[in-house]
Amino acid sequence: MIYGIMCRMVNMINSSDVYEKLVQELRRGVLVLATLSQLGEAKYGYSLINELAEQGLNIDQGTLYPLLRRLEADGLLQSEWNTEGSRPRRYYVISPSGASLLQALSDEWRGLAAVLNQLLSNE
């Protein structure tokens, strides 16, 4: 029976659809944290996505931009249009309540990462 479950799991990993979906879910969870962590100073969408990519986190543009707006609607970010560059750009920066949430989320993440590292090393 255990063999059966293992076979099924291997099948699941091979099935790229399921893999894609799970990776997406995993990333969605940490996306808010990654975004908030980089918005200590004001950035516009494309510069933020570049910065995250440079540090190794590639995020789909269609995911990040709506997320910025949702975070703003939740009061975690503030934004304003800046017309000084070559074209008008919307700059986002973390709000005071976003900053305190970032603190709490970071602690949560560190705890979770520690537990998961532990779990994965026991495998």
Place this chain on the structure above:
Amino acid sequence: MELIDRYVYAVGRYLPRKNRADIQAELRSLLSDTLEARVPGEAGEEDEVALLKEFGPPAKVAASYRPESQYLIGPELFPTFRTVVGIALLVMVVVYAVLLGLLLFTDPDPLKALDVLSGFIGSALSVLGTIVVIFYGLQYFDVRLAKPSQDWDPRELPDVDVKNEINRGGTIFDIVVEFVLLIALLVFPTRIGVVVTPGTPVLTDPVITSHIPLIVAALIAGLVVNIILLWRGRWQTGTRLAKIASNLFSLVVLAVLISGHAAWLSETTGSGFFGLLSSLPEMLASIPEQTLTIAMYFIQWGLIIAMIVTVIETIEIGYRTFRQIMGWDSALSQVASQQAGHNP
């Protein structure tokens, strides 16, 4: 940049009006930033196609600007649904408030007032149910079947098309009128009429009461077409043809009602179609006995005016449909843009 303009416009059609312009401006800015970073110098159509494909189909992008959820009526349709429900509820509240006022004025019996209130709840539920059914139909047949496939192509986006946008206020007004008439005919057909003196039975219009199913069918057809228009937001050949069809149906019904009134009036007064006009002063003098006749006379003229308005509207839409089918509009706009130097 033309594809980006069309893309941003297409996304905007699925966004709520409240922050549509803002999201569109941001999307345009982001797309331009990305394109500029990828392609130094002038970007070609292929570059834009690649970029837009990466961003995804407009409906999907617009949906990601809203909270995720499962739905009976999807995010593309929901703003229109909310508008229509708002209109329907407002109309019902007003109609029932007037009815309640009249009732309390003519017959101050608290039990009858309770009747009206329970009638309000019942008919509000059935009206809301009808609207949900209409929108679920739209969701199923229009939105779901037209769902963008994987090999979506930005080059198939519709042109930016401001001149074919509907007159939203006018469409909402039409929907309000259709709801008022529907509720009046469906909920209390026997209470709409003339009360000569308080306490006496209501004299109803015999022509209208004998044609209720026909009138209701015409109103529902008009309502469905107007709701589709409100949701699409612009005129297309399909919506124009649907509007013409529902208008022709209304014209037939109006013709039946007008001839019915004319026949009733000539039978009752012995005078012809226009004959009543000369005897109107003496009839006005003999109120209340002639109240119903006078009311019928005015209803007939109201119907004639409605018919004239509908004929004019239908001719106008027919003319525009003809232009669209012949392709005159696109030829003209090409000439205009060439003259403006956009398309040398």
